[in-house]
Amino acid sequence: MSPPQPASRGTRNPRALRWAWGVGAVVVMAIGLILLLLLTQSTNNRELYERNYARLFAVNVVVAAVLFAVIAWMAVRLLIRLRRGKFGSRLLVKLATIFALVGLMPGLLIYVVSYQFVSRSIESWFDVKVEGALDAGVNLGRTTLDILANGMADKARSAGSQLADIPDAAAGLTLERIRDQLDANDVVLWSASGQLIASVGQSRFLLNPERPSPQQLRNVRSQRAVAAIEGLDETGTAAESTAHIKALALVSSRGLGLLAEPRFLQVVQALPPALVANAMAVQTANREYQERALARSGLKRMYIGTLTLSLFLAVFGAVLLAVLLGNQLARPLLLLAEGVRQVAEGDLTPKAVLQGRDELGGLTRSFANMTQQLADARSAVDHSMAQVNAARANLQTILDNLTAGVIVLDAQGLIQSSNPGATRILRVPLAAFEGRPLAEVPSLEDFAKRVNAQFDVFLSEQTHHGLDHWQQSFELNATASPFSQDAITLVARGAELPGSNRLLVFDDISEIVSAQRAQAWGEVARRLAHEIKNPLTPIQLSAERMEMKLLSKLADPEQALLKKSVKTIVDQVDAMKRLVNEFRDYARLPAAELKPLDLNALVQDVLQLYENDAATVRITSELDALCPPILGDAEQLRQVIHNLLQNAQDASEATRRPDFVPEVSLRTQWVSAAQRVRLVVRDQGTGFPDHILKRAFEPYVTTKSRGTGLGLAVVKKIADEHGARIDVSNRVVDGAVDGAQVSLSFAIETSVAG
Structure with missing residues (x-):
């Protein structure tokens, strides 16, 4: 058995197309998921969120639109298939609907819950207590920093009194002592014009330390001491390392004089990192809270839009996967259903199979194997049927050409079939009586009765004697006259066929008798x-x-x-x-000595003897010049011609009248189709009676009062010696008998010799 055929070219292209659609859908869904991930990450960074939200949202909308277009196109195709009544369309629609609902209902549930959660969560972010707490934290940080700054200003003013009587050249040691007292990072003494006099700490390593501005110097003159917090504008760890308190105090000189200039003491002390970090955190949180409070509705719309877009992507992806998975699930079923329909219609050509390793692919391969086995079985059956038909045709040809008659009867004696030989022998159209009892055939009632009796006896004795057939002779249409034309002598043989049918074989032995x-x-x-x-x-x-x-x-x-x-x-x-x-x-008729013989010459030789004949019946001849030589015995054929002419003259003499002179015609003819030479003798007598016609060639059968009846018998015997076919019949003209005709057909020399 040949293996099942793989999917044909017509099934490979749709398979590649489905793979292309599947890969495209996966790629689109992956792009959508990546975009959603980026959108989610950007929401943690406000600036990034605000800068990229529009583009991310637009790209996600495009992806959703592409998915929606694909789903709409597939839905339109399904509807077209459904309207056209294509096989499997309803199954595809049902599977797609089921998978789509499976993906849609959970998505809608999650969307509703998430929508409520997002809406209420955003509102809960902007509670009055949270806002008050953030304001209190900001105020607390400011107050703390102000206290530290004022304290540092007072300390710087007190330390400035220590420098009142210290000249500029000796101010370094005093500054070092003040630095230690105040735990400052840097201490600098400035002149009234803003020139550096002395410094300790980090500023001494600077080539150009930062000078106080004129405004700051004027403030110090008016307020005696000022302090400011610097470095809080930085972010992260930079603020923690650079945030400090800078105090500037006026150092008054005790000497009197118009030329005495005031000096300024600058003290820089770093703020504690923890304090700076907490202050910055509270400040940042308060700022973000205020910003988001102002953009509350826009934020809500962004989150809900992102959630809705996620729902669309999920639902579209689920529907697309539903259609694809439904198609993948339905394709083997549709392939099997189409194959079953084709098998039901008698199409056993190799069926397409799926190469998948799942059960449905195995089912298609099993179905293809079954179809191939059915095709092989049908081929074997067709081959067997062809052989049976050939044997039946041969048997029918044999039966049609049998000279014996064959009749098949059932157990009730009904005619099942018959051959032309039976019709010819019984002289009844048996084909018209098929399905009817043999006893209903005209003139065969007695024959049917005797045949049924023979079968009954045979079947009753079959088991005891082991007989396989019976044989009996029958005389049909026997009348009071032994020379009846319709009398038939048969020898019949009967046997039982399978299925209780009966076989009757018979032959006409009238010629043998x-x-x-x-x-x-x-x-x-x-x-x-x-x-x-x-x-x-x-x-x-x-x-x-x-x-x-x-x-x-x-x-x-x-x-x-x-x-x-x-x-x-x-x-x-x-x-x-x-x-x-x-x-x-x-x-004592001697055996014929067959030699090449010109039949026309022999006929002319015989006719010369009748030229001066005193008979009152004239003889005419019509000889075919195309007749080839035949094989025959001249003396015996001469006797045949004499007998036929004498019988014809005797038969025609009885019809002689004054107004009518009968004649006898003798004719030869070359029959090229049969390759035979024919000799015909016709008279214009009364013809043969019906009871004589069939037995005309038997000895002592004659219509003459003084004849012996051996003339035609001798002719028949000589014809048999020559292998010639002889036939006798009455000539009928306008429905009336117009004499008799005897014809002989001889084989030509080359045919017999060959």
Whole structure:
């Protein structure tokens, strides 16, 4: 058995197309998920969120639109298939709907819950207590920083009193002491013009330390001491490392004089990192809270829009996957259903299979194997049926060409079938009586009854004697006359067929019986010739001697009587001699010596003997010049022609009238289609009676009052010796018999020799 065929080219292209659609759908969904992830991450960074939200949202909308277009296109295709009534459309729609609902309902539930959660969560972010707490934290940080700054300003003013009497050259040691006292990072002494006098700490390593601004110096003169917090504008760890308190105090000089200038003491102290970090955190949180409070509705719309877009992507992806998965699930089923439909319609061509390893792919392969097995079985059955049909045709041809008759009967005697031989032998159209009892066939009632009786006896004795057939002879249409034309002698043989049918085979042995009768008559003729011929000569001689001895001794009246009596005896003896000679000729007809013979020349030779014939019936001839030589015995064929002409003249003589002179015609003909030469003799007599026509060639069957009936019998015997076909019939013209016709058909020389 050949393996199942893989999917054809027509099924590979849709498969590649489905793979392309599947890969495209996965790519689009992956892009959507990535965009959603980026959108989610951007919400943690306000600036990034505000800068990229529009573009991310637009790209997600495009992806959603593409998915929606694909789903709409597939839905339109499904609707078109459904309207056209294509096989499997309803199943595809049902599977797609089921998978879409499976993906849609959970998505909608999650969306509703998430929508409520997002809406209420955003509102909960902007509570009054949270806002008050953030404001209190900011105020607390400011107050703390202000206290630290004011304290540092007071300390710087107190430390400035220590420098009142210290000259500029010795101010360094005092500054070092002040730095230690105040735990400052940097201490600098500035002149009234803003020139550096002395410094300790980090500023001494600077080539150009930052000078106080003139405004700051004026403030110090008016307020004696000022302090400011710097570095809080930085973010992250930079603020923690650079945030400090810068205090600037006026150092008054105690000397009196117009030239004495005031000096300024600058003290820089770093703020604690924890304090700076907390202050910055509270400040940042308060700022973000205020910003988001102002953009509360826009933020809500962004989050809800992002959630809705996520729902669309999820739902579209679910529907698309539903259609694809439904198609993948339905495709093997549709393939099987289409294959089943084709098998139901008788199409057993190799079916397409799926190469998947799942159960549905295995099912398609099993179905393809089953279809292939059915195809092989059908092929085997077709081959067997072809053989059976060929055998049946051969058997029918044999039956049609059998010379024997064959009839098949059922157990009730109904005719099931018959061959042309049965119709020819029984002379009844048996084909018109099929399905009817044999006893209903005209003229076969007695035959059917006897056949059924033979079958009954055979079936009853079959089990006891082990017989397989019966054989019996039958005489059909027998009448009071033994020479009836319709009388048929049959030898029949019967047997039982499978299924209680009965086989009846029979053959017409009328010709055989006629031949046996002819053979018997030949034997009788031989014995009669032997027994009768011997006493005839002594009787004739004795009568003639009596005439010679007694004629002179008798008176005239007695002499006349004697002459008349002797003449009667001699004539009758001659007649008996002729009869005995005919018997002898029929019984002792020698075997024919077949030689090439020109039939036309032989006919012309015989016709010369009838030119001066005193018969009143004229003989005409029509000889075909195309007749080739035949194989025959000239003497025997001469006797055949003589017998036929004499019989024809005798038959035509009875119809002679003053106004009508009958004639006998002799004709030869070359039949090229049959490769035979035909000899036909016709008369214009009364024809053969019906009871004579069938047995015309049997001995002693004659219509003449004085004939022996051996003429046609001798002709038939000579024709058989020559292998010629002989036929006798009545000529019918305008519905009336117009004489008889005897025809002989001879084989040509080349045909027989070959």
